[in-house]
Amino acid sequence: MQFQTLVSDSKSLSGNIGVMFADDELIISAIIKILKQTNAHVTLYGIKDPTELIRSFNIDGDFLNRIHLRTFEDKENVYKKCADDLTNSSIDVLMKGNVSSAEILSFILQHKSFIDENNFLNHVACFEIPSYHKMLMISDVALNILPSIDDRIKMIKNIESFSKGIGYNHLNIGLLSSVEKPTNKIPSSIDAAEISMHFSDDSFVSVEGPFGFDNAIDKESAIEKGLESDIAGNLDALIVPYLDVGNTLYKSLTYFAHAKVASLILGATFPVILTSRSDTIENKVNSAILALRTLL
Amino acid sequence: MQFQTLVSDSKSLSGNIGVMFADDELIISAIIKILKQTNAHVTLYGIKDPTELIRSFNIDGDFLNRIHLRTFEDKENVYKKCADDLTNSSIDVLMKGNVSSAEILSFILQHKSFIDENNFLNHVACFEIPSYHKMLMISDVALNILPSIDDRIKMIKNIESFSKGIGYNHLNIGLLSSVEKPTNKIPSSIDAAEISMHFSDDSFVSVEGPFGFDNAIDKESAIEKGLESDIAGNLDALIVPYLDVGNTLYKSLTYFAHAKVASLILGATFPVILTSRSDTIENKVNSAILALRTLL
CATH class of the missing domain: 3.40.50.10950 (Rossmann fold)
Known part of the structure; x- marks a missing residue:
């Protein structure tokens, strides 16, 4: 969309x-x-x-x-x-x-x-980024500081309902980290594997990760890295591991990448x-x- | 510079x-x-x-x-x-x-x-960001995953020597978080207060924080927030709390904000x-x- x-x-x-x-x-x-x-x-x-x-x-x-x-x-x-x-x-x-x-x-x-029944509030920021080919939702950039794995699962469920509500038929969701392969040294990369597994039977969302930001938003960089992923470079939504990541990303996109944004609290x-x-x-x-x- | x-x-x-x-x-x-x-x-x-x-x-x-x-x-x-x-x-x-x-x-x-005698390696990325008025160094975007307070102090010392070496006379260094006031809920904001204190007697560097990214790089937003800081919006270097923050920021600046970058390992x-x-x-x-x- x-x-x-x-x-x-x-x-x-x-x-x-x-x-x-x-x-x-x-x-x-x-x-x-x-x-x-x-x-x-x-x-x-x-x-x-x-x-x-x-x-x-x-x-x-x-x-x-x-x-x-x-x-x-x-x-x-x-x-x-x-x-x-x-x-x-x-x-x-x-x-x-x-x-x-x-x-x-x-x-x-x-x-x-x-x-609502999901019992979790999260902030979602919907971006129009000049060099990205479609709207990119990012959560959480404002509310949840250190969301647990369970919190991030609920966050994805909130984004799922919201997206259905505004007309999406399918959603590619990426779990952000600094690397593309899970490594014990980087907690966000390990969490990603666990979170994505939770949605393996869900036909509305494809949840994958970990992604580095480059592979999340640029297909060419994912191909260069040899990343086997159907959704790399083509995400509709990006889940960040901590508020510090999301908040910085939000501000770098609005201040330096001239992104437009609309945002809501879901849940x-x-x-x-x-x-x-x-x-x-x-x-x-x-x-x-x-x-x-x-x-x- | x-x-x-x-x-x-x-x-x-x-x-x-x-x-x-x-x-x-x-x-x-x-x-x-x-x-x-x-x-x-x-x-x-x-x-x-x-x-x-x-x-x-x-x-x-x-x-x-x-x-x-x-x-x-x-x-x-x-x-x-x-x-x-x-x-x-x-x-x-x-x-x-x-x-x-x-x-x-x-x-x-x-x-x-x-x-070297500081006994710590870190990566520093030096950015030319089209809408920022001078070079912005960011560390660490590639090497240190979860640097301790002590690690970040050594990181600043490495950046200090490096900057002297390339001709700086003074350096404004900001400690990034999601907020501008220390709060126990956000660890990076608390760390910032401790790290900046360590440099209070250093005349070459002014180290302040916590900063949100907006206040770090935009003076107007700092004034709007009522932030009392001599260096807000005018940073030469930004220390991020975790690799996930720095890595995402690096990639958002190079992919979406058309930034040029040069980077080195220091130490x-x-x-x-x-x-x-x-x-x-x-x-x-x-x-x-x-x-x-x-x-x-």
């Missing part, structure tokens, strides 16, 4: 995005772009009334009609109302505004009914948009479009 | 590069480019006589005169002669040809006199060029030029 396919034709996308604490210019600016590019509604939960801030953007009445305000006196009531609205499906997507990621995650984890019963302040507005908007697409 | 400064004006560079097992087209092709771009000599140690292979390149006599052959019947004598020539300084640089990195490293480690009493088959010829040549520059 191409990244462009996911973020194009967004006009017809609908749903209600609940934004927690939408009280700064950056997040309102992203929300207005989301309203312009989709047919979605947004419900803003917070303590400060964002009416003046929204008016300062001078937008048409049609857009204003799709913004709903839920303003309360204290945080407790903000979270309570938002939890109720997620439970009764008045909102379909949760989006982080001017609040820490830790606080939003803790809000989700406090409600057992918000976590909740609803998609969660948890972009950070340093993410571009385009990134936030694309993440929202991706979230709405999972609702189709 | 700029990468270009290091690999330009190479015509005047001299020295004798000893190449282990220079018996394939790729390595001979790199050697001929090195002869053309510098004033160095090369001594080729091996079992197969490479004369015919060299002739097939049809090069001028001037270049042929700077190639010296040391061909033996068995590997043992190849290594023995090469060790003698390194000991008596007939050759100044060791370069890997058609042989595994592990074999060359084991050859070095077998000779105590080949390891021996002579520079070691240990590029891999998948490295480009330009990379091999630039690494040789870098090695010769350390001899000045």
